[in-house]
Amino acid sequence: MKETIKGLAKLTRFSDFGYYVMVPSLLGVAAANGSFSWNLLLVLLANWMAVGFSYMVNDIEDAPDDAISTNRVNSNPISTGLITPKTARIATLMLGLSAAGLFAGLGLWPFIFGMISLTFGFLYSVKYVRLKSMAFFDVVIHSLLLSGLPFLCGYFSFTSRLNRIWFWPFVSAVAIHIYLQLQHDVKDLSSAPKT
Numbered sequence: 001m002k003e004t005i006k007g008l009a010k011l012t013r014f015s016d017f018g019y020y021v022m023v024p025s026l027l028g029v030a031a032a033n034g035s036f037s038w039n040l041l042l043v044l045l046a047n048w049m050a051v052g053f054s055y056m057v058n059d060i061e062d063a064p065d066d067a068i069s070t071n072r073v074n075s076n077p078i079s080t081g082l083i084t085p086k087t088a089r090i091a092t093l094m095l096g097l098s099a100a101g102l103f104a105g106l107g108l109w110p111f112i113f114g115m116i117s118l119t120f121g122f123l124y125s126v127k128y129v130r131l132k133s134m135a136f137f138d139v140v141i142h143s144l145l146l147s148g149l150p151f152l153c154g155y156f157s158f159t160s161r162l163n164r165i166w167f168w169p170f171v172s173a174v175a176i177h178i179y180l181q182l183q184h185d186v187k188d189l190s191s192a193p194k195t
Contacts, residue, residue: 007082008091011059012052017146021047024147024173028154031166035158042102043110043157047150049099050114054121054145056092058132060085061125096122109156117149139181147177 025047029040063078063085077083083091096118103114120141123129131137151173155166 003082004087007077008087010077011056011083011088011091012095013055013059014048014052017051017055018048020146020177021051021150024151024177025154027169027173028151028156028166029158031151031169032155032158032163034154039106039157040154043106043154046099046102046106046110046114047117047153049095049102050117050121051145051150053092053096053099053118054124056088056095057122058125060088060092061127061130063088103153106153106157107160109160110153113149113152113156117145117153120145120149139178142181143174143177147173 022044025044029043034040059076059078063076078085078088099114099118100111103111106114120131124131124141124145131141148170151170155170
């Protein structure tokens, strides 16, 4: 049981995205003149769950390849045997449904953007679509998942209409994430083994 809990915690990869999701979420709340309240805590939790869901789907889909990759085998708890694929799928479904429930509790617009986030998170990695394997979609969807959609969910958790100041913080959050993602991709390419 202890290994399963450890494996599920590792599957969410929270340490990889927790900060990156929190900043645009709080920026969205600030742009809407939101305040510290239950809505703030719920939108942070919902955004973390939605991004965690996408990371979990990614590891489930990549587990067979990660099992034979010397670079990735230890980072995927399914390929290391900490948890079974079935347990991972059940936990991922439960996390996605919980995120959807929290988004629904925050209002119509957070629910719409939250469901877009969950849908993109699924389509980003699932083998029959695999948006992450398409160069343009990889960068755009990744930046929306980790910055744009958390911003919009945070923003619309405190207001139902756009004000004059939402646009530039939104564009800045997405642009910064695109820059960081491109920098990460270039670093990965430069460290890839030469053939």
